[in-house]
Amino acid sequence: MKIRTSPQVSSQHSTPATVTMSPENADPLAGLDSVDWSQLSHAPGTLDRESLLYLITSLAIGHPDWAVPKGIDIHNWEKGIAETEKPEYRDPAMQELRAYKAVERGLSSIVRCLDEDSASMRADAAHAAHALAFFPRQSAISRVALLNRLSEDTNNNVGATIILSLAVLFARRDDDTEKRDLIQNIQEYHSASPVPKASDDIFGWSCAVAIFILGSKEDGLADTVQRICMDKAYVDKLESTLDQDVWFPFASLDLRDLAKSVLEN
Template sequence: MFDGIDDIDWRRLGHAYGSAGDVPGQLRALRSPDEEERQAAFGALYANIFHQGSRYEASAYAVPFLLELLADPATPDRELVLYLVTALAVGYDERWLPEGVPVAEFRRAAAGGRELLAAKPPPWHGDDETQKEYVEYAYVESLDEADQQRLWAYVELAVYDAVRAGVPLFRDLLTDDDPGLRAGAAYALAWFPEDAAGSLPAVVAAAEAAAQVDEDEAATALVAAGLLGAAPDAGLLTDPRPVIRWAAAVGRARVLGVDADQATVDELLAWTAAGPGDRPAADGAEVPFLDGDLHGYAGLSLRLLGPRHTDRAFDALLDRLPAVTGEQTLPVTAEALRLAFPDGRLARGVPCAALAPRQRRLVEVLARSPEVWLIGDSTFGNFSLLVGDYGLPRSREAMLAYLEGTPT
């Protein structure tokens, strides 16, 4: 275990807080018999190499050792290790849904980034934090925007490819005794379309094996199969279990797109429009995609159906909006904004009375839905930024004033 870990000059590698000299100790601590030590190590490692979804130079170097931990049945908390490995590969999955990872585009964006990373100076390291110098950040800031994008794209791609080496392991985990590992493995495999030919038979078999045992696990595998290019059987759209119908519709929309059958379309629309207490419902369902937001994922999938269903899709999104709050507002609102403002940001100074009918309907719903502006009891900054990106007011009060034509 951990062969070669000390051959890496971790201090010359960077993570979120500077030198990665602390990473080997954190990796080793994931094997500790002491639960508190393991939890502390996992939290520190997560923050270092996956800080707020970002990946770093040290992240790719940590992945082979995480895969080694994952492969050993004696490793505690393997489900957490698998979660971290998958997160390192793709970041937050809403970035890629509903289409999946566009690997060819990913690789094109990283062209030239390897050389830029090689030219980066090593991070500062030392015991006296008052003397700390942010040499890495200074280097990145010295690059123009295009080179910065190439550099970070390459860093992300290097981590993605490091995790991709674990695809055979993920396939093996589909038959593990632990249902959490089985579902996590299906979720992980969904993001590696270059390996779909070898993964699909195993993922489809996993969905079939789980169908009568664990519906959440089966649903996860069905969605993974869809992201890898295999449409779930149409017969599953009449399954009595809501989460299975949802997964079948999402998977079929991903593969069939504009050619999706009416039953698939109707299932997605029903999930998108559903409010609290409405059917379909899958209370307690635990599916990892989009943090378990089944309704939001259905809403995202509507874009795959093409313009023929745009009006019904928009109606369903507006029906859903007043019923959501917090993180679940984002996918629904983003899709509604995309449909209402196909040309992007609204020109400055356009009054509400001059909006197109679909745009005005959306403004009315946003202005009259107080919960969408909140996360818990606080204003949801990410939501305000999202609507502001389209040139709309960034607070509910300002949105109401805009709707009523009142100067602010």
């Protein structure tokens, strides 16, 4: 498995610019609010949308791994800020929430990345699917978009990311009927996959993890999730089914960390 940390944004230029920091320009974001972003068709800089999608997600919620498997509780987030009296705590928290809401307002652009069909754009689709997991107020639109992409995609990494995104997106829902319907959707897609009889590829294992996150009491689910923490041969087998050209964003370090997070939370 090709182990990767979070994507790094690289410059388009062969010669890096030299920036001298002084007290007057010590803030690297100084002047950013003076740009009329609404008049720009795209942000200047990297053409690597895979990195941009990951960085946009990180801007909204910090390192995404902390929000797996339970997702974002936006109601408690807003409530906690409203109940915070000291400005030195409330003001930074408000800035973080505003960043989240700014990304949330732009989700339609992220959804459009799911429509990329070419092999070279599959990484974009995986990162777009991953990003949608953390915006529960847009779950109705995201669910339709994710399931539509899942019905058309044959890439293991993209399919596994979509399945896990759906689970994280709906993990906090109180509506058991909604969760049961989603579990049924996942089971149907797993049954139609090339390896329907077992969780012996990354897509099948991710289906088991997703169903576990959604609260299914199906026999053997916990064992399937936990097996990856104890059986190296099983890990090697799953990793061999990953597409090495498409990052799997839910396992930014390795699959064991993902399994441990799911089991512990």
